[in-house]
Amino acid sequence: MKPQPSFDASIPVLTEVFQDQSARPTPPAADDAEAVASWAEPEMATLEQRLCARILQQLQGRVDVALEQRLRDGMEEALQHAMAGLTSEIRRSLQQTIEKIVVRAVAQELTHLRALKK
Numbered sequence: 001m002k003p004q005p006s007f008d009a010s011i012p013v014l015t016e017v018f019q020d021q022s023a024r025p026t027p028p029a030a031d032d033a034e035a036v037a038s039w040a041e042p043e044m045a046t047l048e049q050r051l052c053a054r055i056l057q058q059l060q061g062r063v064d065v066a067l068e069q070r071l072r073d074g075m076e077e078a079l080q081h082a083m084a085g086l087t088s089e090i091r092r093s094l095q096q097t098i099e100k101i102v103v104r105a106v107a108q109e110l111t112h113l114r115a116l117k118k
Contacts, residue, residue: 011063
């Protein structure tokens with residue numbers, strides 16, 4: 001089994017998630033800072049909850065895709081191992097069956113030839 005990298009490049013970092021949004025026009029930063037500075041604790045808590053929800057929503061789709069790909073890769077590897085084992089087992093069983101059929105056919109033919117001699 002392949003060792004998993006410590007950093008998964010398919011999962012974006014927060015700066016990548018919000019990179020698209022940084023291109024949107026925003027009010028001047030000074031106005032934002034003044035507005036936020038005047039907020040009370042309940043407003044900050046609401047902002048925190050909304051930010052968390054939005055980040056989770058944006059990341060969930062990407063995490064789902066990455067998880068699905070990892071599952072596919074893992075399933076593919078497991079199926080390849082299972083198929084190799086199953087193929088080997090079927091080959092062995094088929095070989096034994098063919099050997100039994102040949103032994104029986106030879107025995108029957110020899111019995112038939114011996115009967116003809118008499």
